Amino acid sequence: MNTGDGDFYRSLRFLVIDDQPAAREGLRICAQTMGAFAVDLSSGYQDAIARIRRAPPDVILCDYLLGNDRSGQQLLEELRRFDLLADEAVFIMVTAEQSYEQVVAAVELAPDDYIIKPFSPDRLKLRLDRTMRRKRFLEPLFVAKREQDFDRAERFVRDAIETEAGRNYRFELMRQEAEVALLKGDPAAAEAAFLAILETHPFPWARAGQARALLGQRRLAEARSIMDEVVADAPDYFGGHDLKADICLEMGDYAEGQRTLEAAAARTGRNYERKRRLADAALLNGDTETARQAMADVIRNDTMPGAVSIADHLMLVRSHVEAGDLLAAERVLAEITPQRLETASLDERASSLALRALMRPDTERERIAALRASWLAIPLCARSRVDIARAAFAIGDNELAVAMAAALFASDEIRRMFKIVRDLFEANDMAAAFRELQRKAALQRIASGADGPSV
Amino acid sequence: MHTVLDLISSGVHDAKNQLFLAESLLVRAEAEHGVALDEARYAIELAAQRLSRVLAAYRFERGIGRLSISIVPVSELLEEAALVNRRHCEHLGLTLDVDDHADELRAFDRELVLDILSNALQNASRFARARVLLSAQIEDGFLCLRVEDDGPGFAAAEMDEQSSPGIGLFVARVLALQHVREGRHGRVELRNGGILGGGVFELYLP
Incomplete structure (x- = not known):
């Protein structure tokens, strides 16, 4: 792939996402100067999701702060959650906010790269060229994972790590090795792979990976003690809170599970996936009022098409039932029509x-x-x-x-x-x-x- | 409830957004009128770097600074630091060479290290006669990032660690120290001589 050729970016679809019109324009100029031709503009979270659903872009340049209590990180997580973004697509976070680095260094679901404003088109191109080369190198892995051929994915990683071209991607490959092991259902191998990464630096996402591998082996106390530390060390890593809560619930420590999710949910007001987790934990903990409020919020406000499911309605019904409010429960249950039930799971x-x-x-x-x-x-x-x-x-x-x-x-x-x-x-x-x-x-x-x- | 830090951060953030807009408009003017405004854009990027540096200094001085460590190929770091400063060097009639003897992946705070190198390069370009050299090598397990020039070198007072340094050097020292691995801390050294005979700035990262 010759990304040095100006024509390379001409054939790609760009999407620029920023709630500030002037900043949007700045990003567009930047993208066009480095060779982009098709540059679509989006003013924020909802609009971006609609555009990406309609026509998936090859390259997304997204500002970290999107207004209305939404962030680019949340958008990225939502796109992955609904599988709207192929592994081959490039997502670059753009920010003037230095504090975003703290987030990106901690999280599992990081963008392909991030760049701090101001920057020249040359610099953006340098970063994009590198990301494109990496994606191209990893493409066989993406395909194998998509086809759920984890043995092939594993073979690719093992071979690639030995090649000259794979040297710069060694850590990415080690990480992929760990993730593939988890997908394969081999948590012991995943644990070993995460430990190898942790020899270099105690990355919060890698420690969380180790905890996930321990959870997979039912070594709950060890997983819990790692996540207690991760949440304390990296308070902005909300996925870490989710994982810690999950481990707490598995251990039967409902109160700490709920408290952990409540703290994270309070700082990510419009993350409805986390609200669902909170409702689940609160219900297990016997706090029916919190469960009711959280599920009502999800059903009312999770506007992502197809996001609110029968399972969500059932959770709200249960919350009402446990709270002893059978009238409210019946009202919500009536919203699950026989037609909707036809597409429901067993x-x-x-x-x-x-x-x-x-x-x-x-x-x-x-x-x-x-x-x-x-x-x-x-x-x-x-x-x-x-x-x-x-x-x-x-x-x-x-x-x-x-x-x-x-x-x-x-x-x-x-x-x-x-x-x-x-x-x-x-x-x-x-x-x-x-x-x-x-x-x-x-x-x-x-x-x-x-x-x-x-x- | 806003803390002083929130206010400063938000001010710096707004200013950097404005500077990005200014740079973009210059980029457009370059395209529309066929002119090169590299020096104006460089000045904008330097202004933004200063703002970031002041904020970083404040954070670390208050003990609330945190590094964002990632794994970075050293070659990519050098390439980017050179890219940001090459046109400015050319404008001054200087040659900027890059020499990577490290050729490794290392764990450090990419943006902060880029900023430190950029500052050192800019400083070197002020005093160099004809050449600036950016290089990397591994020394005793440390990654040594070196910026050398063929100028008159640092004055004795500048090299004295007890003297009060400029903000660039202050931040570089603080940030170097934050990088710790197996009990070993990073450091900054200034000396004269080197390959080009002028000032030598060295950032050692464990």
Whole structure:
């Protein structure tokens, strides 16, 4: 690829994103001077997403501060979350804000590069040329990952790291090696790869990577102690807060999980993915009011097309149910129409039927009776099992409730759900049955010699 | 509630945005009128660097400065530092050469190190007669980034670490010291002589 040729950038689609018209114009001049021809302009977050959906650009030049409490970093994370940006596309953050460096040095999801204003077109071109060369070099890896051929991805990384051309990309390749190992389901290999990176410098994203690898191996206490440090050392690395909270919830430390997410959510007001996490943690922690508010906010304000799902509505229903507000729960449940349910997953269908039965036990009793055999047979997510157990108690089918709880105990999922399930059993005068399940699970663990959940 | 730092940061941020706009307008004028306004653009970039430097100095002086470490190929660092300063050197009739003996990946704060090198290059260009040399090598495990010129060299008072330095040198020393690896800190050294016989600025990073 000859990026030195002015014509190279002529054939690429550029998108400049900045909420300030004058700054937008400045970036456009810069892009055109370095050879760009097709330069599209966007005034901010929502508009940029719409444009990128319509016509994915090859190069995005995005200001860090986008106004309305939105940042370029958030846009980048959203684009990745909805898979709107191919690995081959270039995303360069532009900022006059020196503090952005703190962010970019910490996060996993960094842009391809960032450049601090003011800069000349020559300098932008230098940075873009380098990014283009790197992307070109890594292209076979992008393709292999997209096709989920992780063995091929792994082979590419191992071979590339030995080549002369791969020398400048050694760290990028080590990082990819770790990520591919995680995708492959080999957390021990991922841990080794992250440790190799950490020998050079304790990067927050690499320590978080190590914690993810430990979480994958169920070494929760070690993962937790790493993330406690990361969150303290890099307070602007919000993905680090999310991961720490996740580990806390796995350990059954709901209060710290919620507190961690609350602190991060307060500083990223319009990150609705984090609000969802907060609702989940708050519900596990028994703080139904926070869960209700967070989910109501998500459903009302996450304006990204297709972002608000049936799962979100179900979370709000659960939050209302746990808060004892069945009227509100029923209202939200009514918004999930039979047509919407047709496209829903098995879990979502099971949950919405169970929650419906909870509101109207008498009219739904027969339907539940008909579904019970299949619910006992199929794998369901933990939330759905709790919904079914709750409905089962409401219709007097204690046996179904116990079976759902037993299924949770049989997997590691009981760690997260422990408090909710115990409270549910206690509220239905079934505390003894719950203790019996607990006892059996403990005996089972001893018999198998596994280091299972110690709840 | 705004702290003094918030106010200063926000002022610097606004000013740098304005300077970017000014530079872009000069770029457009160059294209429209076929003129070269390199020196005007260089002056704008120097002004922005000064602002950043003052802010960085304030942060580190207050003990709230933090480095943003990334892994950088040394060759890329040299290339970029030279790019920012080459036209200015040419304008002064100076040759700027780059010599990379390090050829490695190293962990440091890219933007701050670029700024320090740029400042050293600009300083060298003020005193050089004909040549400025930017080079990198590994010495005793340290990355040594060196800016040399063929001018009269530093005055004895400038090289005395006890004397009160200009803000550029002050920040360079503070930032060098922040780079720590295996208990070893970075440092700045000034001396005379070197390959070109003039001033030698050396930034050692662990």
